Amino acid sequence: MPTLFDPVQAGDLQLANRIVMAPLTRNRSPNAIPLPLTATYYEQRATAGLLITEATAISHQAQGYADVPGLYGTEQLDGWKRVTDAVHAKGGKIVVQLWHVGRISHTDLQPDGGKPVAPSAITAKSKTVLIKDGVASFVETSEPRALDLSELPGIVHTYAAAARNAVETAGFDGVEVHGANGYLLDQFLKRGSNQRTDDYGGSIENRARLLLETTRAIADAIGGGKTGIRLSPVTPANDAHDEDPQPLFEYVVKQLAPLHLAYVHIIEGATGGPREIADRPFDYDALKTAYREAGGKGAWMVNNGYDKAMAETAVNEGDDLVAFGRPFIANPDLVRRLREGAALNPLDKATLYGGGAKGYTDYPTLD
Template sequence: MSTLFDPLLVGDIPLANRIVMAPLTRNRAPGQLPNALMTEYYRQRASAGLIITEASQVCPQGQGYLDTPGIHSAEQVAAWRHVTEAVHEAGGRVVIQLWHVGRISHVSLQPGGAAPVSSTSRAAKAKTFTREGFVPTSTPRALRTDEIPGVIDAYRVAARNALAAGFDGVELHGANGYLLEQFLRDSINDRDDAYGGSIANRTRLLREVAAAVTGEIGGGRTGLRLSPITPVNDADQDSDAQALFEHAVESLAPLRLAYLHLIEGQTGGPRDLREQGVAPFDYAALRRHFNGAWMVNNGYSRAMALDAVASGAADLVAFGKAFISNPDLVRRLREDAPLNALDAGRLYGGGAEGYTDYPALAVA
């Protein structure tokens, strides 16, 4: 029987334990460049079996929030290398989450002040973070069919850049109402070309992005994050989420991805959405279509995480906010030690306060 603290080979990436630091946007990368403060933040948390970095845009057009890092320029690659070296020197493993926000952006963050792009020209009823604080997202324009190969290639180049920066792999961000999910859900995607309409068409962009990335760096260094029923970022429910996501995952099977990272329920919110009129999602049925490591996420307590791995319901458990306030979360979970309280007022932007100043347990 496996435990949360046992090692595991995830694709081509050997992990010391099954505890994962989830991707967490912190808006502390002025100029879209990782920096010394970020390096220290990730180094402090290197005891995680795997760190998944904050979401990082694959191209300038993919940015949706102020001071988020990218992985599309030589300067960004060089800056990220300091982070990966620090994590590796501390004994950790780290992958970067590849991100294109699509319509969850603002013209002030887009090259030349242009409109964001999406599967649709309908605006999201959502907000994003700019120099003016949280503001409504801008109205997007629908990507032309002939522009889509360029988007796919941006992911491929970003994956190549990630390995050049020293990352152990990448995670494709297919969740939380961002670009890939804007194509997946029929509540958002209103296209009538080869990327809209049927489930096969709406999953096409995800398949093509995943194929391009695995063709560049291999399936064993590529993970994917999905959130089948989360309503965040104005991502209304798909008309048949179960069929959509089972088809999406099954279509990726030939690529032999290292892991699938599932957000159960609403990201950062309730796991059960029946009170919101959302039918339960059958994650076990989805798992039958996947042949890699199974990572679960959203509101897992220590007891839930221990049981998930021991029972075989999951191979890996990702923790988000608990890793923000507890750089030594792995030790605290192992020893069943109390957790530091989270300073919710310093999650986005700022400096070391609420970022690198959370205390670790005293050395015994």
């Protein structure tokens, strides 16, 4: 039986253990540029088998929250290169999460104060983060506009270009496509946010088209073995919902199988919330079976509310990787603490979003 602490192969990525640091937005990149402090933050956590960065905007239009990092400018790529160099110097592996927020944005964050973009012009019942005078505040998202059919190839190209820049310029070991949590690709997948009547709306095949085109383009650009994807079949995050997610997501993973991805990252239940949602039942074992039976060989990563005992059970029962989110914020040495059964540091929720070193790089380790 494999354990959490055994090595594993995820596509082209040879990982030292099966513990993954999940993507965690921290809002500490003014002008979308990762700071030297960001390199320290990730370096401290490099004992994870894999680090997945905080969600990172592929373009200015893709940005939805204040002070989140980007991948579309030279200074941003230089900032990330400092991060990857620091992680690699500690023997770690790191991928960047590619993000387009779609309608989960605000006009203050968009180019020239324009409307955010979406599959359909439906305002999300959600909030985003603005930072003014150093103070973060949650505000309602702005009304979006529906993307024109002619704009979609450009978005696919931007994703692929960001992936290529991430690997070839910024030095990442790979990328994760953010297809979850009610952001753009997930907005296209789900009927609650996609009411299009063209080739990108209506049927399952049409609603999945943009996510699949994007992932194929990225795999073509950098190789499937360096490409992961994150999916959240039933999370209500950011007003995401679909009345029949099982066939939708089984179709998606079957289509992803031939791409020979590094991994498929599944959020079970509500992101950061209940693992079971009464009115949104979902069979995750059936989803994994659909992927495997279609020939999918990428590592299967599970996420949401795992502790050590649950993670050990998941690995024993055939899951390849387990992602931990907030425990990694407060515990840079989480891998060691899990291995030794040590107590975890408490999380300072007041410092989660924005700020400096406090609550970011100053959590104590066992050393």
